[in-house]
Amino acid sequence: MKLLDCTLRDGGYYTNWDFDSELVDTYIQSFNHLPVDYLEIGYRSNPQPDYLGEYFYCPVYVMDRLKAESKKKLAIILNEKDVRAEDVNSLLAPCKSLIDLIRIAVKPANFERALGLSKVIKKMGFEVSFNLMYMSDWETFPKLFGLMKETEGVVDYLYLVDSYGGVYPEDVRLTIKRVRDKADTKLGFHGHNNLEMALANTLAAIEEGVNIVDSTVTGMGRGAGNLKTELLLTVLNSKGLIEFNYNWLSKVTDPFQQLQNNYEWGTNLPYMVSGANSIPQKKVMGWVTKRFYSFNSIIRALSNQSQGRKDN
Amino acid sequence: MKLLDCTLRDGGYYTNWDFDSELVDTYIQSFNHLPVDYLEIGYRSNPQPDYLGEYFYCPVYVMDRLKAESKKKLAIILNEKDVRAEDVNSLLAPCKSLIDLIRIAVKPANFERALGLSKVIKKMGFEVSFNLMYMSDWETFPKLFGLMKETEGVVDYLYLVDSYGGVYPEDVRLTIKRVRDKADTKLGFHGHNNLEMALANTLAAIEEGVNIVDSTVTGMGRGAGNLKTELLLTVLNSKGLIEFNYNWLSKVTDPFQQLQNNYEWGTNLPYMVSGANSIPQKKVMGWVTKRFYSFNSIIRALSNQSQGRKDN
Numbered sequence: 164m165k166l167l168d169c170t171l172r173d174g175g176y177y178t179n180w181d182f183d184s185e186l187v188d189t190y191i192q193s194f195n196h197l198p199v200d201y202l203e204i205g206y207r208s209n210p211q212p213d214y215l216g217e218y219f220y221c222p223v224y225v226m227d228r229l230k231a232e233s234k235k236k237l238a239i240i241l242n243e244k245d246v247r248a249e250d251v252n253s254l255l256a257p258c259k260s261l262i263d264l265i266r267i268a269v270k271p272a273n274f275e276r277a278l279g280l281s282k283v284i285k286k287m288g289f290e291v292s293f294n295l296m297y298m299s300d301w302e303t304f305p306k307l308f309g310l311m312k313e314t315e316g317v318v319d320y321l322y323l324v325d326s327y328g329g330v331y332p333e334d335v336r337l338t339i340k341r342v343r344d345k346a347d348t349k350l351g352f353h354g355h356n357n358l359e360m361a362l363a364n365t366l367a368a369i370e371e372g373v374n375i376v377d378s379t380v381t382g383m384g385r386g387a388g389n390l391k392t393e394l395l396l397t398v399l400n401s402k403g404l405i406e407f408n409y410n411w412l413s414k415v416t417d418p419f420q421q422l423q424n425n426y427e428w429g430t431n432l433p434y435m436v437s438g439a440n441s442i443p444q445k446k447v448m449g450w451v452t453k454r455f456y457s458f459n460s461i462i463r464a465l466s467n468q469s470q471g472r473k474d475n
Numbered sequence: 476m477k478l479l480d481c482t483l484r485d486g487g488y489y490t491n492w493d494f495d496s497e498l499v500d501t502y503i504q505s506f507n508h509l510p511v512d513y514l515e516i517g518y519r520s521n522p523q524p525d526y527l528g529e530y531f532y533c534p535v536y537v538m539d540r541l542k543a544e545s546k547k548k549l550a551i552i553l554n555e556k557d558v559r560a561e562d563v564n565s566l567l568a569p570c571k572s573l574i575d576l577i578r579i580a581v582k583p584a585n586f587e588r589a590l591g592l593s594k595v596i597k598k599m600g601f602e603v604s605f606n607l608m609y610m611s612d613w614e615t616f617p618k619l620f621g622l623m624k625e626t627e628g629v630v631d632y633l634y635l636v637d638s639y640g641g642v643y644p645e646d647v648r649l650t651i652k653r654v655r656d657k658a659d660t661k662l663g664f665h666g667h668n669n670l671e672m673a674l675a676n677t678l679a680a681i682e683e684g685v686n687i688v689d690s691t692v693t694g695m696g697r698g699a700g701n702l703k704t705e706l707l708l709t710v711l712n713s714k715g716l717i718e719f720n721y722n723w724l725s726k727v728t729d730p731f732q733q734l735q736n737n738y739e740w741g742t743n744l745p746y747m748v749s750g751a752n753s754i755p756q757k758k759v760m761g762w763v764t765k766r767f768y769s770f771n772s773i774i775r776a777l778s779n780q781s782q783g784r785k786d787n
Contacts, residue, residue, distance in 0.1 A: 329713075332644075332675070356671070358710060359703075363644070363675035391671075393744050398670060401641075401751035409748070409774040416744050432705050432728050436721070439713035462721040 165375040167351075168194060168392050169203035170419070171218050172240055174383035176448070177426040180205060181216030186418050190380070191232045193415035197396065198405040201264055201375075203238040204229055207254045209245060226261040238264035240294070243277045251283045264290040264319070271297055271304040278310070281317045292320035292375075294353060298338055299330050299441060311346040320351040320375050325364060328357030328387055328430075328438035332367035339371045349374040354390050356382055357430050357438025361390035362398065381419040383426075386444030387434035392416075433461045440465065477687040479663075480506060480704050481515035482731070483530050484552055486695035488760070489738040492517060493528030498730050502692070503544045505727035509708065510717040513576055513687075515550040516541055519566045521557060538573040550576035552606070555589045563595045576602040576631070583609055583616040590622070593629045604632035604687075606665060610650055611642050611753060623658040632663040632687050637676060640669030640699055640742075640750035644679035651683045661686035666702050668694055669742050669750025673702035674710065693731040695738075698756030699746035704728075745773045752777065 170190065171182060194202055204225070205218030217225055221239055229237060239262050246254065246267075255265065265284050269277040274295070281291050293314065301307055314321050323338055330338075339350060352368035354361035354377075365376050378395045382388035393416045399405045423429065430438075437447045442465055450461045482502065483494060506514055516537070517530030529537055533551055541549060551574050558566065558579075567577065577596050581589040586607070593603050605626065613619055626633050635650055642650075651662060664680035666673035666689070677688050690707045694700035705728045711717045735741070742750075749759045754777055762773045 331678070359668070359671045359674050359706060362671050366643075394671060394742075394747050397744070397747045397751050413744060413774050420743070430706075431732070432709070432725060435706050435709045439709050462725050 164369060164373070165200040166198065166395070167201040167203060167238065167375055167377050168199050168379060169238075169240075169377055169389075170379040170383050170392070172203045172205050173379050173385060173389060174419075174428075175205060175216065175218050176385035177383065177428055178422075179214070179216050180219035182218060186422075187229070188232065189418060190415055191229060193411045195232075195234045196411040197407050197415075199235065199392070199396075201236045201238045202229075202233060203240060203264075203266065203377075205239055207239050207241060207258065209250060209254070223257045223261075226258065230261045236263040238262065238266055238292075240266040240268055241280075243267050243269045243273055243280060246280065248280055248283050251280065251287070255284060255287060255289070258289070259287065262289065264292060266292045266294050266322075268294045268296065271295065271301055271307050274304075274307055274310055278313050278317060281314075285317055290319045291317070292322055292351060293318050294322045294324050294351075296324045296326045298323045298325055299327060299334065301338065301341075308341060308345050311342055311348070314346055314348040318348055321346070321348045322351035322353050322375075322377075323368070323373075324353045325355050325361075326443070327441045328355030328360075328434070328444065329441050330354075330364060331360060332363050335364050335367045336371055339368065339373065351375040351377070353377040355384070355387055355438070355444070356389060356391075357387040357434045357444070359430060362394055365390050365395065366398070380415055381423050381428075383419055383423065383428055386428075386448045387430040387438065388428045433465060436462055436465045476681060476685070477512040478510065478707070479513040479515060479550065479687055479689050480511050480691060481550075481552075481689055481701075482691040482695050482704070484515045484517050485691050485697060485701060486731075486740075487517065487528065487530050488697040489695065489740055490734075491526070491528050492531035494530060498734075499541070500544065501730060502727055503541060505723045507544075507546045508723040509719050509727075511547065511704070511708075513548045513550045514541075514545060515552060515576075515578065517551055519551050519553060519570065521562060521566070535569045535573075538570065542573045548575040550574065550578055550604075552578040552580055553592075555579050555581045555585055555592060558592065560592055560595050563592065563599070567596060567599060567601070570601070571599065574601065576604060578604045578606050578634075580606045580608065583607065583613055583619050586616075586619055586622055590625050590629060593626075597629055602631045603629070604634055604663060605630050606634045606636050606663075608636045608638045610635045610637055611639060611646065613650065613653075620653060620657050623654055623660070626658055626660040630660055633658070633660045634663035634665050634687075634689075635680070635685075636665045637667050637673075638755070639753045640667030640672075640746070640756065641753050642666075642676060643672060644675050647676045647679045648683055651680065651685065663687040663689070665689040667696075667699055667750070667756070668701060668703075669699040669746045669756070671742060674706055677702050677707065678710070692727055693735050693740075695731055695735065695740055698740075698760045699742040699750065700740045745777060748774055748777045
């Protein structure tokens with residue numbers, strides 16, 4: 164079973180993908196001593212109209228530096244909705260020999276189109292994963308499970324992503340079984356922490372034999388954030404599954420904990436309500452981080468939405 | 476199934492059992508509109524040498540005020556190790572008609588002695604619960620399960636307390652079955668959140684049919700804290716088990732969230748390590764809140780302890 168830390172990529176939602184270079188050095192150096200297999204360092208993206216920081220584009224000088232410092236396999240992620248097959252060469256040719264794994268964030272509706280993208284990337288020699296979003300909605304896409312067979316040989320890891328942060332261990336187990344009925348592709352799990360179920364769900368996925376799971380330091384990540392890397396490593400260590408020196412874990416956790424005091428990622432009542440009622444966290448994060456609305460008014464808007472009423 | 480909120484009692488570990496009276500009013504008024512059955516307002520205690528605030532003693536004027544304001548059943552807790560049968564009358568006679576449930580925090584080693592205490596309290600007409608600590612160690616007390624039959628008719632709720640914050644849902648299920656083999660007493664669950672497993676463990680306990688579960692607003696409570704009341708209510712609501720107006724939940728959560736910014740309860744790497752390795756949180760909380768030691772040195776001391784070495 165492989166572990167992937169995606170702090171710089173998913174945490175970038177809070178820092179606009181800018182990270183202090185000293186922090187990144189501490190991050191890379193610490194993980195050199197921790198039993199994590201992959202580090203996802205950011206996006207590769209076509210130019211965007213808004214300002215977005217270094218780790219949203221991962222220019223070659225960034226990849227060069229991290230490759231030189233890190234002993235781990237490196238990953239970047241592409242947003243399938245923004246990337247067509249004809250963009251692949253310009254985005255990924257510079258990644259050759261620097262990046263091992265290309266992850267693709269895929270919406271269930273775009274699964275078939277993403278298979279085409281994956282084939283092109285695979286041919287370039289990269290490992291490929293699908294981070295297939297909205298696992299709790301998969302059943303509502305009639306063709307989705309039927310298409311999964313086609314990931315074999317084209318996708319190295321097919322991830323269940325709990326986008327709303329609202330699933331429970333029994334949902335994870337059931338969905339894994341549903342996928343296994345259709346395809347022999349290796350599986351992954353990416354959990355969100357709205358309901359503080361990220362660890363329980365990830366442990367369920369591990370028990371079901373998934374091949375890779377994601378986490379981020381202090382859970383840093385969009386909205387309520389992710390499974391905390393320090394929690395996962397501590398628990399796997401206490402179960403006798405991995406060994407490491409806590410000095411390194413503490414060294415990388417401390418500065419992100421400091422950063423968390425400013426940005427305040429993590430769950431709270433609005434994120435709990437959105438998770439429990441399958442409302443996208445993007446929307447909630449916008450409301451919460453603006454600090455313009457009271458939690459109370461956010462909750463009211465959310466609970467109206469979950470009942471299909473218009474916001475008030 | 477009953478819900479008990481013990482914010483004022485367990486949260487007192489951070490405020491030394493002093494709470495602003497406006498905050499307590501908000502707390503009581505909000506819970507009047509929420510589907511929680513019991514509010515545990517504090518300890519009743521013999522005089523102690525150190526300064527400890529109002530809610531550590533719950534003098535009659537406090538109980539009078541809360542009884543007048545609250546529509547809920549009220550509970551207080553006694554520390555079994557500090558209370559003998561001969562203290563009961565002076566501590567509890569003033570509680571008659573004000574307090575419904577007397578909880579007793581019991582160490583497994585003192586279980587038999589606690590049964591005597593419970594009989595005296597039961598005769599006074601109170602409901603009684605045992606908050607039986609260290610559930611993960613129960614198997615190491617040879618006489619404990621054999622004595623559980625004697626709680627029938629003497630103890631209204633026998634709680635499994637995850638004192639270290641280190642158990643998993645399968646442990647909860649197994650221990651409930653072990654107790655049920657021995658006694659028909661109603662059961663309760665009090666979970667700690669070191670490993671962010673408080674919700675998963677509590678949901679497992681509820682599925683196993685326990686009769687009462689504990690939580691606190693924002694998880695406020697000793698060390699890493701407890702299951703968050705706002706999380707439990709949101710999840711039970713999304714499962715269609717309870718109904719309430721989110722305005723009241725938000726109203727009581729907000730001020731405790733503010734307080735949390737000062738006191739910083741909740742889990743972190745030292746609490747995770749202590750939970751995963753069954754080290755008492757009292758010790759870790761002392762180290763963490765003094766802010767005198769780096770997390771790093773705390774972790775080193777903890778991991779030495781868990782290996783049976785002396786602190787360094």
